Amino acid sequence: MYNDLIPAFQIGGIVAAPKGNMSYRDIKKVVLDRIQNRIWGPDSLLPGEIELAEEFSSTRTTVNRALRELAEEGFLERKRKAGTRVLHSPARKAQFAIPLVRDEITDAGATYRYSLVKREVMPAPSWLTAKLALKPDREVLHLQCMHFADNEPFQLEKRWIIVESVPEVLEADFTASGPNDWLVQKVPFSNLELSFFATKADEDTAGFMDASVGDPIFATQRTTWLRGEPVTHAVLYFTPGYKMTTRL
Amino acid sequence: MYNDLIPAFQIGGIVAAPKGNMSYRDIKKVVLDRIQNRIWGPDSLLPGEIELAEEFSSTRTTVNRALRELAEEGFLERKRKAGTRVLHSPARKAQFAIPLVRDEITDAGATYRYSLVKREVMPAPSWLTAKLALKPDREVLHLQCMHFADNEPFQLEKRWIIVESVPEVLEADFTASGPNDWLVQKVPFSNLELSFFATKADEDTAGFMDASVGDPIFATQRTTWLRGEPVTHAVLYFTPGYKMTTRL
DNA sequence: ATTCTCTTTTTGTGTAGACAAAAAGGGGTC
DNA sequence: GACCCCTTTTTGTCTACACAAAAAGAGAAT
Numbered sequence: 001m002y003n004d005l006i007p008a009f010q011i012g013g014i015v016a017a018p019k020g021n022m023s024y025r026d027i028k029k030v031v032l033d034r035i036q037n038r039i040w041g042p043d044s045l046l047p048g049e050i051e052l053a054e055e056f057s058s059t060r061t062t063v064n065r066a067l068r069e070l071a072e073e074g075f076l077e078r079k080r081k082a083g084t085r086v087l088h089s090p091a092r093k094a095q096f097a098i099p100l101v102r103d104e105i106t107d108a109g110a111t112y113r114y115s116l117v118k119r120e121v122m123p124a125p126s127w128l129t130a131k132l133a134l135k136p137d138r139e140v141l142h143l144q145c146m147h148f149a150d151n152e153p154f155q156l157e158k159r160w161i162i163v164e165s166v167p168e169v170l171e172a173d174f175t176a177s178g179p180n181d182w183l184v185q186k187v188p189f190s191n192l193e194l195s196f197f198a199t200k201a202d203e204d205t206a207g208f209m210d211a212s213v214g215d216p217i218f219a220t221q222r223t224t225w226l227r228g229e230p231v232t233h234a235v236l237y238f239t240p241g242y243k244m245t246t247r248l
Numbered sequence: 249m250y251n252d253l254i255p256a257f258q259i260g261g262i263v264a265a266p267k268g269n270m271s272y273r274d275i276k277k278v279v280l281d282r283i284q285n286r287i288w289g290p291d292s293l294l295p296g297e298i299e300l301a302e303e304f305s306s307t308r309t310t311v312n313r314a315l316r317e318l319a320e321e322g323f324l325e326r327k328r329k330a331g332t333r334v335l336h337s338p339a340r341k342a343q344f345a346i347p348l349v350r351d352e353i354t355d356a357g358a359t360y361r362y363s364l365v366k367r368e369v370m371p372a373p374s375w376l377t378a379k380l381a382l383k384p385d386r387e388v389l390h391l392q393c394m395h396f397a398d399n400e401p402f403q404l405e406k407r408w409i410i411v412e413s414v415p416e417v418l419e420a421d422f423t424a425s426g427p428n429d430w431l432v433q434k435v436p437f438s439n440l441e442l443s444f445f446a447t448k449a450d451e452d453t454a455g456f457m458d459a460s461v462g463d464p465i466f467a468t469q470r471t472t473w474l475r476g477e478p479v480t481h482a483v484l485y486f487t488p489g490y491k492m493t494t495r496l
Numbered sequence: 497a498t499t500c501t502c503t504t505t506t507t508g509t510g511t512a513g514a515c516a517a518a519a520a521g522g523g524g525t526c
Numbered sequence: 527g528a529c530c531c532c533t534t535t536t537t538g539t540c541t542a543c544a545c546a547a548a549a550a551g552a553g554a555a556t
Contacts, residue, residue, distance in 0.1 A: 021540080023539070023540080024539075035436070037436055042432075042433065048505085048506065048507085049507070058541090059540070059542070060507095060542090061540075061541070061543095062539085062540060064507075064508080064509095065539090065540095068507090068508085078506090078507065079506085079507075079548080079549070079550090080505085080506055080547070080548040080549055081504080081506045081547095081549045081550050081551090082505095082506075082507090082548090082549070082550065083505090089347075089348055089432050094343070094344045094346050094442055095342070095343050095344075096342045096343075096344060098342050099337075184290075184336060184337050185290065185336065188283070188284035188285060189284070191496075192495065192496050193493065193494075193495050194342055194493070194495070194496070195493035196466065196492045197466050197489075197490065197492070198445075198446030198447070198464040198466035198467075200463075200464045214462060216448045216464040216465065217446055217464065218444065218445050218466075221491075241445075242445065243444070243445040244444045244445070245441065245443035246441075246442050246443070247441050247442070248439075248440050248442070269510080271509070271510080272510085273509095296537085297536080297537070306511090307510070307511055307512070308512095308537095309510075310509085310510060310511080312537075312539090313509090313510095315537090316537090326536090326537065326538095327519070327536085327537075328517065328519055328520090328535085328536055328537045328538070329517095329518065329519045329521090329534080329536045329537075330520065330537090331535090331536065331537080
């Protein structure tokens with residue numbers, strides 16, 4: 001019944017601190033275990049760092065690191081003078097890897113292929129001007145690209161790059177590799193907004209993906225700024241049936 | 249042009265280390281700034297901790313903490329003996345808050361209302377048995393609940409709870425508050441799988457949400473284990489147009 | 497009771513030094 | 527070259543101590 005999350009020195013469900021010196025990892029495991037087994041229930045106050053250091057025959061520094069990390073992970077809340085408290089809804093935070101499409105595909109063991117569908121320099125469409133708070137009549141480079149996994153359509157990328165923010169982009173060649181690769185190499189980024197939503201395949205999208213008009217499509221949207229200046233906005237449409245998964 | 253991400257002691261775009269002692273936060277800012285301004289470009293090797301400690305007139309311990317955290321945040325890769333290297337795709341990790349539905353709604357300033365739609369004790373459907381690797385013929389409690397924001401349908405929750413793993417669940421009353429609240433209070437959790445996908449509103453779902461059959465629906469799926477034993481599986485269907493957003 | 501100030505507790509962070517552990521690189525052997 | 531062993535560099539972690547800073551709580555003044 002007990003699996004690998006339970007520290008090795010637990011016997012019969014009772015958490016015992018081992019005699020020897022414990023690393024901050026060991027301490028994290030014991031504390032997390034006590035939280036999960038309601039020894040320290042929701043909202044309850046943990047002993048102070050010094051007291052815990054004595055129990056684990058460790059030092060305050062080490063206990064501090066263990067508790068600090070558990071707090072970062074969303075299990076505890078710490079306040080000076082008030083002490084350390086167990087949060088009632090644990091793991092409020094999920095961490096997602098946001099890989100490059102190519103990595104996502106090759107990591108899955110499939111062959112990656114890229115194809116540029118459309119390239120167009122144009123005035124910023126009004127929705128983009130509004131969304132990014134652009135000054136009026138900015139020029140943007142609009143690109144549409146397809147990413148294939150084992151020659152099956154995997155992702156349709158629609159991207160807009162603000163020319164004023166990255167003038168060199170007009171000279172870049174996107175026939176062989178995608179704009180993401182180029183941007184990552186060329187532009188230091190500073191700020192990112194990421195969102196997920198569901199949409200319907202329109203005729204255009206359905207044509208590129210292996211989809212029928214009206215199919216539900218999982219999509220993500222990314223906007224990137226560099227020191228407050230918008231650089232690029234991209235919408236990524238995934239193949240029907242795509243599921244984004246994480247474990248914690 | 250330079251905004252708040254740039255440390256205060258930067259002058260004219262050139263990063264200068266101040267004379268006085270720097271905190272690990274200061275060091276993080278300077279290092280991050282150098283990464284973003286390509287002073288330390290992608291794949292380049294940073295100086296060792298001791299050297300940096302001298303530059304910042306700090307100690308290795310403090311520099312270590314700064315670099316360690318930047319590595320956790322996805323900017324750097326550190327390996328013993330090989331040193332610290334700048335990753336080419338920064339911020340590969342996005343952190344998401346996974347709030348309780350109630351919090352999500354009340355935090356947005358709306359009024360939360362809950363309603364139990366269906367409660368049924370049944371043998372585990374075969375897809376669930378397969379998905380969770382259950383022993384055959386387990387009993388599950390199936391629930392369907394609606395969550396409203398300002399009396400508009402916000403989320404439809406379909407949940408299955410493995411009775412064997414949490415026998416007390418049969419006595420719980422879910423007419424006033426949802427199973428999530430109960431589970432969070434009652435069951436220590438240990439392991440979670442979370443996934444996002446797009447689906448179509450079927451007739452049943454469309455009836456509960458303010459949707460038409462065929463509308464694209466953003467949905468999330470959560471499976472929870474306790475020490476290797478599956479506890480509950482839930483699918484949450486959001487109202488059409490819902491967007492999940494994060495910034496980093 | 498309210499507001500203010502002061503004290504005190506608790507976590508936050510920095511310093512200095514030590515040893516551990518991973519892993520790259522060198523040198524040798526086959 | 528391929529393989530193996532040893533050295534050495536670099537990060538990982540622990541200890542012990544110090545002072546800083548937030549914030550709760552007590553007590554005084556109003």
